[in-house]
Amino acid sequence: MAMQSSLALTLKSEADTQRLAQGLAALNLSGSVWLSGDLGAGKTTLTRYWLQALGHTGAVKSPTYTLVEPYDIAQQGDSSTNSTKPVYHVDLYRLQDPEELSFIGFDEYQDDANALLIIEWASRAAEYLAAPVLLIDIEQADSSEARRVTLQVTKQGAAAAIDLTALNHF
Numbered sequence: 001m002a003m004q005s006s007l008a009l010t011l012k013s014e015a016d017t018q019r020l021a022q023g024l025a026a027l028n029l030s031g032s033v034w035l036s037g038d039l040g041a042g043k044t045t046l047t048r049y050w051l052q053a054l055g056h057t058g059a060v061k062s063p064t065y066t067l068v069e070p071y072d073i074a075q076q077g078d079s080s081t082n083s084t085k086p087v088y089h090v091d092l093y094r095l096q097d098p099e100e101l102s103f104i105g106f107d108e109y110q111d112d113a114n115a116l117l118i119i120e121w122a123s124r125a126a127e128y129l130a131a132p133v134l135l136i137d138i139e140q141a142d143s144s145e146a147r148r149v150t151l152q153v154t155k156q157g158a159a160a161a162i163d164l165t166a167l168n169h170f
Contacts, residue, residue, distance in 0.1 A: 003158075003161070003162075003163040003164075003165065004163055004164040004165040004168070005152070005153040005157075005158060005162075005163075005164065006150070006151065006152045006153065006164070007150070007151045007164045007167055007168065008148070008149070008150050008151075009148070009149045009150075009151075009167070010141060010146060010147070010148055010149075011042075011146065011147040011148075011149055012143075012145060012146050013145055013146075014045065014145070017042060017045055017046055017049055017147070018049045018053075019169075020046065020049075020149065020167065021046055021047075021048075021049030021050040021052070021053045022049070022053040023166060023167040023169075024050050024053070024167070025050055025053035025054045026053075026166060027162065027166070029116055029133060029134065029162065030113060030114055030115060030116055030133075030160075031115075031116070031117070031130070031132065031133035031134075031156065031157070031160065032110070032117045032119060032122075032129060032130050032131070032132040032133060033116070033117065033118050033119065033132055033133065033134045033135075033136060034119050034122035034123075034129075034132040034134075034135050034136070035047070035118065035119065035120045035122075035136050035137075035138065036120075036121075036122070036123065036135070036136070036137045036138070037137060037138035037139060037140075038139070038140065039093075040140070041138040041139060041140055041147065042138050042140075042147050043120045043138055044062050044091070044120065046136070046138065047060070047089050047118050047120070048060040050118065051071060051073070051087060051089065054073045054085070054087060055073050055074055056071050056073055056087075060089070062091060063089050063090060063091040064091050064093060064094060065094065067090060067091065067092065067094070067095065067100070067101075067104060068088050068089070068090050068104065068106070068109070069088070069089045070086065070087075070088050070109075071086070071087045071088070071089070072084040072085070072086055072087075073085045073086075073087055085114060085115070085116065086109070086112055086114065086115040086116070087115070087116045087117075087118065088109050088115060088116070088117045088118070089118050089120075090117055090118065090119040090120065090122075091119075091120040091121060092119065092120065092121040092122060092124040092125050093120065093121045093124070095121070095124045095125055098124070098125035098127065098128035099128075101125060101128055101129075102128075106128075110129070110130045117130075119132075131154060131155075131156045132154050132156065132157070133153070133154055133156050133157035133160055133162055134151060134152070134153055134154065134157050134162060135150075135151070135152045135154060136149065136150070136151050136152075137149070137150045137152075151164055151167065
C-alpha cells in the first residue's frame with residue numbers, strides 16, 4: 001500500500017483540532033515540524049493538544065517571549081526503563097536575528113535524534129533550522145471555528161517513512 005505524503009483537512013471545531021493532535025502524537029515523530037499560519041490561526045492550540053496527546057499533563061505555555069519551551073515526555077513501554085522524549089515547542093515570531101538561536105543553545109535541540117521540535121514561524125530562521133520532516137499550514141476558514149489544515153511530508157520525512165494515512169479519518 002502506498003504511503004500518503006500530503007493531506008488537506010477541514011477542522012470544524014476545537015474537538016477536531018484535538019483529534020488531529022492525537023493522530024499526530026500517534027505518528028511518534030522525531031525531527032522538526034514547521035507550523036505556519038496567520039496570528040490566531042491555531043498553531044499554539046494544536047501544539048497544546050499535541051503535547052497533551054503525547055502525555056504531558058501540566059500547563060502548556062506559549063513560547064512567544066521565551067522562544068523555546070522544553071518538555072520531557074515519559075515514554076510508554078517497559079517499566080524498568082524510564083525513558084523520556086524531549087519535545088521543544090518553539091515560537092520564532094519575535095525572533096530578530098536567526099543567530100539568536102545559537103546563543104540559546106538551539107543546536108543541541110536539533111542535534112538530538114530523538115527530539116521533536118514543533119516550530120511556529122520557522123520561516124523567520126529557515127536558513128538556520130534543520131530541514132523539517134513535516135509541514136503543517138493552518139488557515140482560518142469561513143467560520144470563526146473552522147480551520148483548513150494542509151499537511152505535507154518533506155523529503156526528510158519520506159526518508160523517515162512518515163505516512164499520513166492514519167490521519168484520513170476527518
